[in-house]
Amino acid sequence: MAVRGSCITFSLENAKRRDNLEKRRQAYTIRNMGLLATDINYIKIFRLSEELIAQLEEDISPFLTPAKRRGGISNRNKILCTLAFFASGSYQKILGENVRTYISQASASRAIRTVVDAINQPDIIKKYIRFPVNASEREILKQKFYEKFKIPGTIGCIDGTLISMVRPKEHEERFYCRKGYHARNAVIINDPDLNIMHVDVTFGGATHDSFIFNNSYIKTHLEQLNNTGETVYLLGDSGFPLRPYMMIPCSNPEPGSREELYNNLHASARNTAERTIGILKGRFRCLLVHRVLHYDPEMVGKIIKACCVLHNICNRAGVPPVELPSYLQRQEDTFLQILQQGSQNSISDLDSGRLARSRLINRLWRGQNRQQ
Template identity: 50%
Template sequence: MKKVISPDCPDCDRPEDIHHLLVECVRNEAERWEIFSRFPILRQVGGCNGALSQPLSDEIFFYSRFYKKFGFPGVLACVHGTHVALVRPSEHEERFFNRKHYHSRNVQIICDSDLNIFNVDATFGGASHDAYIWRQCALNQHVQELHNNGENLWLLGDSGYPLRPWLLTPIVNAHPRSPEEHYTNVHCRTRNTVERCIGVLKARWRCLLVHRVLHYDHHTVAKIINACCVMHNMANRARLAVPELSQTDFEAERNQQEPHGQPQYGPSESQLLQNGRQQLATIVQRLWRNRT
């Protein structure tokens, strides 16, 4: 493996390459994030099991970038799911057969305002809904804890995600020229960041396009997806040009991705939903007052 930096690891005198730093040597979460601070392009790519637990100064950096670009306050990141097709698996086929009637992994992507992926979860099959994957993600719990500690920050998701004080969704069928419509327009413009991120990811690594079915077992497919996300961040950091997708590829991809639908709220979620509506109403009025 190519060395990232020249010195050997001070702890065990082995070459200090990326794999050694993140897998063989790092012993705890604090050390892991110290490593990520030295290699920002690798910032939490590889699944939700490690969870985002960056210092608060990093969180402030992320949501200030969104505000400067789009005028939407408090946005830490944007979240979205995308399907990557694979051949029929030999085990647990029902977990991978999605609503578009092909086998896939439903990949959760979370990105910053510069289209860098700092969290990817490729562990779920295509039968899993975006909202279900988000509920299992440790980042969900982390952002909830930040909210409970008084931090006014949130992620943006489409209407397939459950509304929460820390996860804001668009207002469906808002009245024309109303504060709610203005909020939804700003929300969609900001949240489109993650859709553009996924588009760039798949334009660079076209094996991830739905009609380019991956002929590997589902475990290998997950590793391929994670590797492509790491290389996507490397390409962004190097400011490499993004190849254009043909209209045929673009249409095929759009037609084979699932519609997001609407989340189902259980009785135990009523208070969280109410709190989310209150938070959303506050943001609606703030954006309406600050409109130009």
């Protein structure tokens, strides 16, 4: 019995040592990511606060497989590894020499794929990225846009951005953009508070914004609303087609004209699209053009959508934006000086769009004159 008791004691002590070793291993892993136990450092390294990370883990844990063996990477550390990669765009930033002892690059890559797949589950996407589907939601957006920018009927702003990636193994021509690199073209629609309501990553960098919009369910939805008589607009740049539900700037308006007034108000409101994309890329620098995502096109699309989900989580929680250093902003601007894309307009659609825009311009002009 004494021998049996000694064996049990030894086994318990051995198990305790293994547990302590595992706790130290997990702690070393996180510490070597640079983590200190403050929300400021969580946000600096992972872009989410500790509370938001816990919320994310709760959301996606049904879609994550727990570690199969003792010493495997926990779900929390898979999430931290993924967030650190999104924030920096570099494996080297999250895999220092000490960390590599515990998380190899191959393990980190698998962890990132697992978490990205979990965030891309339809239930998660629908929870955080949602285009207004009923009249009451649209009216709230119209009121917010009008209060901020004085353009009635607006529910969102739209813009496209290129996310660079390595050369794909198949259909390279679909992803080679006019700026001379391979990319996904992400078309994003935002609300006045810089939340992302819709992101389309279906097409490669060779595809124009106008084509992506013309082949989206958003266009069909807006057409249906317009046909019922509802006034509803997206605001886009001249790369998008002029439609009764898509307002783009007037070309070369006369100084002091009603068209110039319209353009000024349009530019002020549509600046939210540029700011939304700028904040998205500032937070998650894996999306910056010079980072170049080393994944296949499908995975690149999933990473973009995952970052959009996380952007909305941060934005709605009031997490402050992360400003890009000036040298990174210059690099981004240099690569992304995209030539104006010719939009695809049929004559009837173009005439309808011109008429709708003319009515809006006149309405804005009358409103301006009443205020004087």
